[in-house]
Amino acid sequence: MPDTTPAKKALLEVDDVTIKFGGLTAMDSVSFQIREGEILGLIGPNGAGKTTCFNVMTGVYQATSGEVRLDGVSLAGRRRHKITQLGLARTFQNIRLFKSMTVLENVMVGADAHSKVGFFDALFRLPRHRRTEEEALAKAKGLLDLVGIKARHDELAANLSYGEQRRLEIARAMATGPKLLCLDEPAAGFNPAEKVQLMQLIKKVRDQGYTVLLIEHDMKLVMGVTDRIVVLEFGKKIAEGTPAEIRDNPAVIAAYLGVDEEDAS
Numbered sequence: 001m002p003d004t005t006p007a008k009k010a011l012l013e014v015d016d017v018t019i020k021f022g023g024l025t026a027m028d029s030v031s032f033q034i035r036e037g038e039i040l041g042l043i044g045p046n047g048a049g050k051t052t053c054f055n056v057m058t059g060v061y062q063a064t065s066g067e068v069r070l071d072g073v074s075l076a077g078r079r080r081h082k083i084t085q086l087g088l089a090r091t092f093q094n095i096r097l098f099k100s101m102t103v104l105e106n107v108m109v110g111a112d113a114h115s116k117v118g119f120f121d122a123l124f125r126l127p128r129h130r131r132t133e134e135e136a137l138a139k140a141k142g143l144l145d146l147v148g149i150k151a152r153h154d155e156l157a158a159n160l161s162y163g164e165q166r167r168l169e170i171a172r173a174m175a176t177g178p179k180l181l182c183l184d185e186p187a188a189g190f191n192p193a194e195k196v197q198l199m200q201l202i203k204k205v206r207d208q209g210y211t212v213l214l215i216e217h218d219m220k221l222v223m224g225v226t227d228r229i230v231v232l233e234f235g236k237k238i239a240e241g242t243p244a245e246i247r248d249n250p251a252v253i254a255a256y257l258g259v260d261e262e263d264a265s
């Protein structure tokens with residue numbers, strides 16, 4: 001049957017990826033695509049292989065077989081910083097910030113991944129770099145504004161609240177100028193009201209023209225924000241579809257009921 005969906009370009013292709021850790025197959029022939037401009041949810045119970053998928057995409061792990069392509073370019077065998085330069089940025093399930101740097105400096109480090117002028121050049125204010133530095137500063141402040149923590153730009157990252165640190169991580173990832181922004185459980189540890197606020201932020205980010213891959217383990221949370229959802233369980237893709245399709249999918253319901261109450265919520 002001819003495919004009648006409007007042709008939206010596949011920005012990222014995960015093509016038949018398998019990765020084994022000793023006897024454990026953490027991803028088992030997983031394939032899916034992310035289209036330009038969409039928010040794709042990657043969900044599944046704890047241990048399903050979601051973070052491993054990010055790690056393969058970003059060059060932390062090499063796939064045992066299969067490959068990931070960004071804009072048609074294979075990421076296989078590429079170093080992490082190269083993958084960032086190609087346009088793939090991520091945040092981490094456990095926050096990783098430079099705690100003894102200011103909020104603004106943390107974002108500047110992100111911007112440095114793309115610029116020819118180094119962060120340290122900017123720090124020492126070499127005259128020929130001054131203009132680029134000013135542009136980078138303006139851009140960084142704009143990103144802090146977008147994520148809602150601009151007023152805190154001079155504060156040390158360590159002094160931010162947990163929720164502000166999560167937002168800073170997103171701003172830092174965005175500062176690398178990514179084609180695809182990958183967020184690994186950005187709402188982990190949040191109360192329900194904070195989670196809703198974060199989902200609103202993710203929508204806002206997408207409306208700025210970013211494509212977003214969102215890992216979340218709370219199924220309800222991703223329903224309201226994603227365009228499509230891919231579900232993993234024990235390293236296998238068990239479903240893919242719109243939020244409505246996923247909500248009614250028996251295999252997905254079974255996967256979520258197979259774990260404890262809180263996970264099924």
Ligand SMILES: Nc1ncnc2c1ncn2[C@@H]1O[C@H](COP(=O)(O)OP(=O)(O)O)[C@@H](O)[C@H]1O
Nearest residue numbers: 021024026044045046047048049050051052053
């Ligand atoms: N570096 C590693 N070495 C061995 N096993 C790993 C490694 N990374 C992940 N795993 C295993 O792969 C499986 C998937 O983990 P993960 O991707 O973190 O799941 P999720 O993010 O969906 O909760 C788990 O069983 C985990 O223990």
Ligand SMILES: [Mg+2]
Nearest residue numbers: 050051052093
């Ligand atoms: Mg994980």
